[in-house]
Amino acid sequence: MMLEIKNLHASVEGTEILKGIDLKVNAGEVHAIMGPNGSGKSTLAHVLAGREEYKVTKGSVIYEGKDLLKMTPEDRAREGVFLAFQYPVEIPGVNSAYFLRTALNAVRQYNGLDDISAFEFLKLAREKMKLIDMDESFLKRSVNEGFSGGEKKRNEILQMAFLEPKLAILDETDSGLDIDALKIVAHGVNRLRNKNNAVIAVTHYQRLLNYIVPDYVHVLYKGRIVKSGGKELALELEEQGYDSIKNDVEKKS
Amino acid sequence: MSVNIKEKIWYLANFEVFEKKLNGGARTPLHQLRKAALQHVKKNGFPSIREEEWRFTNVSSIESTNFKPVDKKEQEEIDRNTLQEYLFEDLTPNRLVFVNGRFSSQLSSLSGLAKNIKFENLALELKNNPDVLLPYLAKQADYKKHAFIALNTAFLSEGTFIYIPNNIIVDAPLYILYISRDVGESFVTHPRNLYVVGSNTQVKIIENYVGFGEEKYFTNPVSEIILNENAIVDHYKIQQENKSAYHIAVTQVHQKKDSNYRSNSFSFGSVLARNDLNTVLDGEGAECTLNGLYMANGKQHVDNHTLIDHAKPHCNSHELYKGILDDRARAVFSGKIYVRPDAQKTDAIQSNQNMLLSDDAIVDTKPQLEIFADDVRCTHGGTVGQLDDEGVFYLRSRGISKQYARNIMVQAFAGQVTHKIKLEGLREKMEGLVFSRLRDGHLSDK
Numbered sequence: 001m002m003l004e005i006k007n008l009h010a011s012v013e014g015t016e017i018l019k020g021i022d023l024k025v026n027a028g029e030v031h032a033i034m035g036p037n038g039s040g041k042s043t044l045a046h047v048l049a050g051r052e053e054y055k056v057t058k059g060s061v062i063y064e065g066k067d068l069l070k071m072t073p074e075d076r077a078r079e080g081v082f083l084a085f086q087y088p089v090e091i092p093g094v095n096s097a098y099f100l101r102t103a104l105n106a107v108r109q110y111n112g113l114d115d116i117s118a119f120e121f122l123k124l125a126r127e128k129m130k131l132i133d134m135d136e137s138f139l140k141r142s143v144n145e146g147f148s149g150g151e152k153k154r155n156e157i158l159q160m161a162f163l164e165p166k167l168a169i170l171d172e173t174d175s176g177l178d179i180d181a182l183k184i185v186a187h188g189v190n191r192l193r194n195k196n197n198a199v200i201a202v203t204h205y206q207r208l209l210n211y212i213v214p215d216y217v218h219v220l221y222k223g224r225i226v227k228s229g230g231k232e233l234a235l236e237l238e239e240q241g242y243d244s245i246k247n248d249v250e251k252k253s
Numbered sequence: 254m255s256v257n258i259k260e261k262i263w264y265l266a267n268f269e270v271f272e273k274k275l276n277g278g279a280r281t282p283l284h285q286l287r288k289a290a291l292q293h294v295k296k297n298g299f300p301s302i303r304e305e306e307w308r309f310t311n312v313s314s315i316e317s318t319n320f321k322p323v324d325k326k327e328q329e330e331i332d333r334n335t336l337q338e339y340l341f342e343d344l345t346p347n348r349l350v351f352v353n354g355r356f357s358s359q360l361s362s363l364s365g366l367a368k369n370i371k372f373e374n375l376a377l378e379l380k381n382n383p384d385v386l387l388p389y390l391a392k393q394a395d396y397k398k399h400a401f402i403a404l405n406t407a408f409l410s411e412g413t414f415i416y417i418p419n420n421i422i423v424d425a426p427l428y429i430l431y432i433s434r435d436v437g438e439s440f441v442t443h444p445r446n447l448y449v450v451g452s453n454t455q456v457k458i459i460e461n462y463v464g465f466g467e468e469k470y471f472t473n474p475v476s477e478i479i480l481n482e483n484a485i486v487d488h489y490k491i492q493q494e495n496k497s498a499y500h501i502a503v504t505q506v507h508q509k510k511d512s513n514y515r516s517n518s519f520s521f522g523s524v525l526a527r528n529d530l531n532t533v534l535d536g537e538g539a540e541c542t543l544n545g546l547y548m549a550n551g552k553q554h555v556d557n558h559t560l561i562d563h564a565k566p567h568c569n570s571h572e573l574y575k576g577i578l579d580d581r582a583r584a585v586f587s588g589k590i591y592v593r594p595d596a597q598k599t600d601a602i603q604s605n606q607n608m609l610l611s612d613d614a615i616v617d618t619k620p621q622l623e624i625f626a627d628d629v630r631c632t633h634g635g636t637v638g639q640l641d642d643e644g645v646f647y648l649r650s651r652g653i654s655k656q657y658a659r660n661i662m663v664q665a666f667a668g669q670v671t672h673k674i675k676l677e678g679l680r681e682k683m684e685g686l687v688f689s690r691l692r693d694g695h696l697s698d699k
Contacts, residue, residue, distance in 0.1 A: 074652050074654050074658075089643045089646075091644050091661075093665030093668035094662075102653055102661070103648075106653050
């Protein structure tokens with residue numbers, strides 16, 4: 001098993017957001033995590049990436065047989081966990097090529113590989129950028145600075161393409177994208193999929209799942225997974241909205 | 254104050270020594286100017302923190318330290334290997350080097366400059382060709398307005414004279430290196446620079462103030478820069494004095510029609526540094542760009558005062574100063590933009606941005622617009638912030654270590670100034686200087 005989350009509780013500034021998450025992900029699988037706003041979807045994504053403002057109060061996360069929660073964010077990335085941010089951060093003054101190469105070399109060094117040369121990097125960059133239809137001039141721009149929403153999301157997938165993670169967590173990568181941009185992003189993700197890696201796609205909308213087809217769909221509500229199913233669950237949610245699930249949960253409690 | 258009243262104040266004692274060495278020079282009209290400037294200092298003393306322009310910068314320790322003039326014999330040998338990285342031989346073959354205020358012909362190098370261009374020790378020109386420079390000297394920097402201009406003027410002798418006739422493009426930069434090294438006692442130097450740039454002329458000038466050793470000394474430079482019509486000057490001033498040194502500098506610029514003055518000021522060293530940079534846009538279509546970067550840690554104090562005087566219509570000014578402060582360092586930024594009644598269609602942009610890496614660092618930022626024309630566009634802003642944690646996390650989430658991520662974020666903040674350096678080789682040197690100062694997202698001493 002690649003990832004096993006058990007009874008995970010987490011809070012932000014003293015408020016408990018995750019209230020007992022259980023999730024198992026195997027290599028080769030795509031899991032969609034859906035839910036209404038404020039249900040804890042993004043919190044889960046950030047906890048897995050190691051964001052320090054989110055305090056894990058209970059539970060465990062085992063990734064590839066290791067205790068993920070004990071790792072620094074950089075070590076998680078080096079071990080193959082990748083978070084595509086909902087709101088990618090603008091870093092004025094840091095050139096995208098420099099950023100990508102520094103990140104790639106950090107991961108390579110951790111895994112006992114030599115640094116990539118400038119020449120090899122450029123070759124690789126051209127290949128990866130083609131995948132998500134990005135212009136080469138992008139490499140000279142500061143990281144995310146002045147990028148449109150679509151460019152920022154494509155940039156996340158480009159970074160994913162460089163780092164070739166085992167576990168990719170897409171945090172609302174579809175939100176704010178028009179259909180053309182969504183197709184490009186989804187195409188990029190699909191091209192990177194193989195039997196050795198897995199995807200957790202966190203989304204509010206079913207639309208993304210037309211293009212990145214999930215094996216499992218989980219519904220998160222009030223910090224718990226309240227329903228799991230196959231891809232048909234997403235369609236069901238699309239038709240009925242989250243209200244019926246909310247009502248079920250309220251009735252039980 | 255700790256000065257013994259019975260003893261002479263150091264600059265008065267120094268002046269007697271200085272005057273004796275002038276020989277025949279003491280009878281010239283220039284010497285009358287020196288004496289008048291000295292009288293001004295004697296009468297008014299140094300500015301106190303009760304004066305608005307010096308409110309945050311206390312110079313009483315300069316007044317109370319017994320700074321000695323430098324004896325010529327003491328500056329002789331200097332190890333060329335230690336010096337090598339400061340000679341910038343990869344950038345330009347044209348350099349003047351001064352050691353403890355004295356011109357060093359062995360360390361200087363002049364090759365390939367056209368004969369009609371002057372790039373010389375000012376003292377030598379004063380002796381040999383005073384008629385060329387006297388019409389310009391001390392015409393811009395008014396000793397009556399500034400105690401440290403007065404002090405410099407009283408001791409006016411060595412420094413750099415640049416004269417470029419009309420219609421010349423000087424390709425290689427003119428590089429001036431002022432080195433200070435320990436001599437066993439506190440000493441003072443008063444470098445005096447005069448750059449006269451002709452019409453339709455283009456030149457790049459680099460001034461670098463470098464301190465070796467650990468002893469206390471005081472560098473008191475004054476630069477006057479005159480841009481004639483359509484002249485373009487790229488001026489780089491790098492201050493990397495040692496961490497015990499005082500550096501109080503004034504640069505006074507006068508710009509004629511369609512001239513373009515671009516300043517890049519880097520302040521890294523000194524326990525107390527003050528840079529006054531004033532430019533008068535005194536002809537239609539004149540433009541200036543003032544970029545600055547200051548980094549301070551420990552107990553360093555760095556003060557940048559700029560004044561842009563929009564005296565004529567259709568002039569543009571752009572100003573960006575950025576500061577990075579750590580430990581108990583303190584920075585002051587005062588940016589005055591003065592728009593005279595005549596100066597319609599003025600376009601002035603000013604920004605001062607500060608990054609604090611500790612809770613104890615302090616910044617006082619004060620933009621001041623004084624606008625007396627009605628058809629103008631002037632904007633200004635000052636910010637004080639911390640290292641962006643979101644950015645650090647973003648970099649870490651891509652496998653970059655926390656320490657390196659923090660360094661990258663600080664470097665990026667500085668990069669918005671260093672990227673503006675047009676001379677590629679110099680840009681790399683400045684980026685290297687910034688990076689060499691970073692340790693785990695904090696500033697360290699090299």
